[in-house]
Amino acid sequence: MSEWSVAEPRKLTFDEPVTALHVRIAHGTVNVVGVDEGSAHLEVSSIEGPPLVVTQESGTLTVAYEDLPWKGFLKWLDRKGWHRSAVVSLAVPARTRVEVGVVGATAMVSGIDGRAVVKGVFGDTTLVGLSGPVRADTVSGNVEAQALTGDLRLNSVSGDMTVIEGSSPSVRVESVSGSVIVDLDPTGRASDVSLTSISGEIAVRLPHPADAEIEVDSASGAVSSAFEDLRVSGQWGAKKITGRLGAGNGRLKATTVSGSIALLRRPPSEDEPWDEPRNEEVNFGKEADVGQDGPRNTVSGRSEPGPASGTGTGPRHGPASAPPASDSTPDPMPDPTDGPGVAPQNTAPDDPTHQKGL
Numbered sequence: 001m002s003e004w005s006v007a008e009p010r011k012l013t014f015d016e017p018v019t020a021l022h023v024r025i026a027h028g029t030v031n032v033v034g035v036d037e038g039s040a041h042l043e044v045s046s047i048e049g050p051p052l053v054v055t056q057e058s059g060t061l062t063v064a065y066e067d068l069p070w071k072g073f074l075k076w077l078d079r080k081g082w083h084r085s086a087v088v089s090l091a092v093p094a095r096t097r098v099e100v101g102v103v104g105a106t107a108m109v110s111g112i113d114g115r116a117v118v119k120g121v122f123g124d125t126t127l128v129g130l131s132g133p134v135r136a137d138t139v140s141g142n143v144e145a146q147a148l149t150g151d152l153r154l155n156s157v158s159g160d161m162t163v164i165e166g167s168s169p170s171v172r173v174e175s176v177s178g179s180v181i182v183d184l185d186p187t188g189r190a191s192d193v194s195l196t197s198i199s200g201e202i203a204v205r206l207p208h209p210a211d212a213e214i215e216v217d218s219a220s221g222a223v224s225s226a227f228e229d230l231r232v233s234g235q236w237g238a239k240k241i242t243g244r245l246g247a248g249n250g251r252l253k254a255t256t257v258s259g260s261i262a263l264l265r266r267p268p269s270e271d272e273p274w275d276e277p278r279n280e281e282v283n284f285g286k287e288a289d290v291g292q293d294g295p296r297n298t299v300s301g302r303s304e305p306g307p308a309s310g311t312g313t314g315p316r317h318g319p320a321s322a323p324p325a326s327d328s329t330p331d332p333m334p335d336p337t338d339g340p341g342v343a344p345q346n347t348a349p350d351d352p353t354h355q356k357g358l
Contacts, residue, residue, distance in 0.1 A: 049084030
């Protein structure tokens with residue numbers, strides 16, 4: 001076994017293969033990123049208090065305080081009263097199994113393909129681009145997970161939990177009073193999602209079109225749905241939202257005691273509006289009926305489709321479409337539909353009547 005004691009900022013490179021990583025710190029920051037190269041790297045850019053003990057044995061790399069065990073981590077108290085803090089960054093092979101424990105520190109784990117476990121007493125946790133199974137347990141810290149593709153399980157007492165672009169085949173989130181926000185990726189496969197909270201709010205944004213069996217229950221909280229195909233029942237007390245969206249290949253179950261639950265609809269993907277111009281030439285009037293949604297046809301409300309709106313030679317009368325004045329002599333008998341603005345257009349700039357506004 002190789003061992004180092006790190007009491008000041010330091011960098012270490014580990015030539016021996018690393019298949020598992022264990023990190024346990026109190027206060028500060030932990031950054032773990034998966035890389036393609038085989039060697040693992042450690043950088044301690046700041047440290048206060050007792051030294052960190054770094055060991056490598058049988059493929060397992062450990063970076064931790066000596067008095068901070070993994071077992072019973074969430075109940076750990078710093079009985080010695082030392083002020084401690086460390087900023088630790090690690091680059092390990094992407095296939096590495098990762099375990100991170102933080103007390104009052106922020107943690108970020110990204111690019112890992114192996115199993116990842118994060119435990120926190122307080123301090124925020126961010127998980128990005130993980131493809132292996134993920135579990136995060138926190139007491140009061142917030143957890144944000146983005147673009148995860150492996151099974152996901154989150155547990156919190158009072159911290160808020162957010163899942164963005166979730167495409168995990170299985171999602172389990174449990175909270176006591178923290179809020180839960182889940183945004184499912186429309187390009188991902190059908191997921192089995194289970195969300196539970198006592199008093200925290202739950203919001204789920206489903207892709208468009210959605211494909212899931214829906215079962216939502218709240219004992220005393222409010223429920224709402226943006227999907228007409230779902231049935232909302234219960235006026236007082238317990239309320240439910242049930243039904244099937246699409247073929248029902250996925251599953252969504254959300255339950256609260258007093259927290260509210262909202263089912264939101266994700267708007268169509270950004271690529272879809274590019275297909276709309278093909279329908280505009282069929283019926284211009286339909287676009288006006290649905291409101292002014294965009295600047296695609298800014299003149300459709302003032303002109304009508306036909307030869308006159310193109311490059312035709314026929315004259316058009318009226319203030320909105322009068323042609324510019326030409327060098328030829330104007331018609332001595334102007335059309336009465338030509339507004340008062342037509343005469344000044346044909347008057348020479350040096351004409352006295354032009355200067356007087358007559």
